[in-house]
Amino acid sequence: MGRRFDITFVYDFIPKLLGFLQITLFIVACSMLLGMVIGTAVALPRLFRIPVLQRVSRIYVSFFRGTPILIQLFLIYFGLPELLKGIHLDVTRVPALAFVILTYGLNSGAFISEAIRAAVSAVDRGQVEAAYAVGMSGFHAFRRIVLPQAAAVSLPAFSNLVIGNLKDTSLSFTLGVMEMTGKSQTLGLATQHFIEVYLSLSLIYLAISLALERLFALAERRMRLHEPDVGVLRNQ
Amino acid sequence: MIQVRGLTKSYGKQKVLGHIDLQLQKGEVTAILGPSGSGKTTLLRCLNFLEKPNAGEIAIGDVTVNCKGAGKRDIHKLRQKTAMVFQNYHLFKHKTALENVMEGLVVVQKLLKADARARSQLMLDKVGLADKQDAYPSQLSGGQQQRVGIARALALNPEVVLFDEPTSALDPERVGEVLEVIRSIAREGITMIIVTHEMAFARDVSNHVVFMDDGAIVEEGPPQELFGSPKEERTRQFLKRMTQEWSYTI
Ligand SMILES: Nc1ncnc2c1ncn2[C@@H]1O[C@H](COP(=O)(O)OP(=O)(O)OP(=O)(O)O)[C@@H](O)[C@H]1O
Ligand SMILES: [Mg+2]
Numbered sequence: 379m380g381r382r383f384d385i386t387f388v389y390d391f392i393p394k395l396l397g398f399l400q401i402t403l404f405i406v407a408c409s410m411l412l413g414m415v416i417g418t419a420v421a422l423p424r425l426f427r428i429p430v431l432q433r434v435s436r437i438y439v440s441f442f443r444g445t446p447i448l449i450q451l452f453l454i455y456f457g458l459p460e461l462l463k464g465i466h467l468d469v470t471r472v473p474a475l476a477f478v479i480l481t482y483g484l485n486s487g488a489f490i491s492e493a494i495r496a497a498v499s500a501v502d503r504g505q506v507e508a509a510y511a512v513g514m515s516g517f518h519a520f521r522r523i524v525l526p527q528a529a530a531v532s533l534p535a536f537s538n539l540v541i542g543n544l545k546d547t548s549l550s551f552t553l554g555v556m557e558m559t560g561k562s563q564t565l566g567l568a569t570q571h572f573i574e575v576y577l578s579l580s581l582i583y584l585a586i587s588l589a590l591e592r593l594f595a596l597a598e599r600r601m602r603l604h605e606p607d608v609g610v611l612r613n614q
Numbered sequence: 615m616i617q618v619r620g621l622t623k624s625y626g627k628q629k630v631l632g633h634i635d636l637q638l639q640k641g642e643v644t645a646i647l648g649p650s651g652s653g654k655t656t657l658l659r660c661l662n663f664l665e666k667p668n669a670g671e672i673a674i675g676d677v678t679v680n681c682k683g684a685g686k687r688d689i690h691k692l693r694q695k696t697a698m699v700f701q702n703y704h705l706f707k708h709k710t711a712l713e714n715v716m717e718g719l720v721v722v723q724k725l726l727k728a729d730a731r732a733r734s735q736l737m738l739d740k741v742g743l744a745d746k747q748d749a750y751p752s753q754l755s756g757g758q759q760q761r762v763g764i765a766r767a768l769a770l771n772p773e774v775v776l777f778d779e780p781t782s783a784l785d786p787e788r789v790g791e792v793l794e795v796i797r798s799i800a801r802e803g804i805t806m807i808i809v810t811h812e813m814a815f816a817r818d819v820s821n822h823v824v825f826m827d828d829g830a831i832v833e834e835g836p837p838q839e840l841f842g843s844p845k846e847e848r849t850r851q852f853l854k855r856m857t858q859e860w861s862y863t864i
Binding site for chain 1: 662664690693694696697698700702704705706707708709710717718721722723750751752766770
């Protein structure tokens with residue numbers, strides 16, 4: 379398949395693919411934002427042990443963690459419009475991009491809710507009691523004492539999620555969304571230099587993943603200044 | 615000025631506090647003694663509703679709360695009259711010593727940042743930690759953390775400061791510095807309730823001693839009386855055991 383390997387194509391392809399990076403990043407940003415909202419909403423019933431709702435949360439998380447994201451994409455893209463037809467809502471003109479963002483948002487929401495749960499449980503109950511004892515309300519105790527520490531704790535997990543999400547978005551070309559991977563398909567077909575295209579694509583994904591990793595590590599160090607051990611571990 | 619009437623508390627079927635009556639005067643230092651599991655911590659935590667009592671009445675200063683029907687407002691009012699020093703300090707780990715002390719002043723008492731800071735610095739100075747104001751809890755020794763905890767409680771200017779075994783999580787060589795701080799604020803006439811196993815300290819610092827056993831107050835009175843000539847057999851047994859243990863550890 380394809381023509382003989384020629385490295386010069388890589389130089390040619392990278393800028394062409396980069397032209398579509400913004401779509402990829404747009405999907406990542408939107409779906410992570412959506413995921414954070416959903417993740418919080420899904421985590422709360424389990425954190426506060428709200429009867430019925432915490433079961434719904436658990437089922438939600440199981441489904442999105444336990445099924446391939448490709449299948450989730452298909453289910454939402456093809457299934458949701460059918461479902462909405464039932465209530466006379468026509469979504470055939472909604473662009474595929476919206477379904478992609480929705481799927482990735484729902485998917486990362488499941489993972490984010492688990493990260494939130496773990497992080498909140500990591501903040502010891504005693505600090506919350508101390509907050510109550512100085513007269514803070516439950517809301518203030520959560521926002522000023524629990525949340526900042528939980529956010530710092532969950533940052534490594536969150537970093538993994540964002541990078542995983544970045545890579546997962548490459549699947550959205552299956553719905554015909556023209557992001558980087560989608561563009562690579564057309565470039566490959568047009569030039570018949572598939573290996574070079576995929577090599578270029580990997581280099582770009584790798585560069586962004588590494589950049590994100592650095593960024594989160596920096597943020598984490600800033601947020602965990604109060605834990606000297608974190609710095610020590612990192613320097614080893 | 616602090617009056618507890620008919621306070622009861624159960625966990626499920628297990629009765630932990632049975633009908634506690636207690637009255638303390640302003641400026642008085644009360645020590646609560648008693649064997650492990652007698653309900654000392656529970657009583658203290660009921661006073662600021664970290665545990666919800668089942669029944670009874672708590673009056674602190676001008677706030678009176680009937681425990682049974684107590685709502686958020688009542689609890690909030692009561693908590694504003696009290697401050698607590700915990701056995702394990704429970705400092706806010708992501709905040710510096712100074713921020714720990716400021717937190718309640720800014721968030722609850724709505725002081726201006728600058729005023730809160732000035733007051734907090736004063737309090738840290740009082741517990742001998744003026745030079746540690748920018749340190750995070752993880753950078754402080756246990757004794758220093760507990761002194762920050764004390765500063766955090768004092769800054770609120772509460773009617774009463776509740777201490778739950780403030781030195782029992784500390785290394786023996788750190789106990790002295792914390793007791794010294796508590797002793798110095800006791801001299802300022804701040805109302806305090808201290809749950810402690812430090813008998814010598816209790817005897818020395820308190821004006822009033824309460825001995826609890828099995829969820830009830832067995833005996834109370836001035837320290838000279840309670841330590842010198844306890845009326846109840848259970849008190850005698852307890853004190854004997856405590857002083858024995860004490861002499862073993864020397
Ligand atoms: N959350 C809880 N659930 C069930 N039982 C509890 C709970 N907290 C305390 N208890 C029980 O209540 C009783 C009194 O406990 P409390 O902690 O008040 O004792 P204490 O006098 O402070 O003991 P210590 O000197 O060991 O601190 C104990 O029997 C304990 O097992
Ligand atoms: Mg106790």
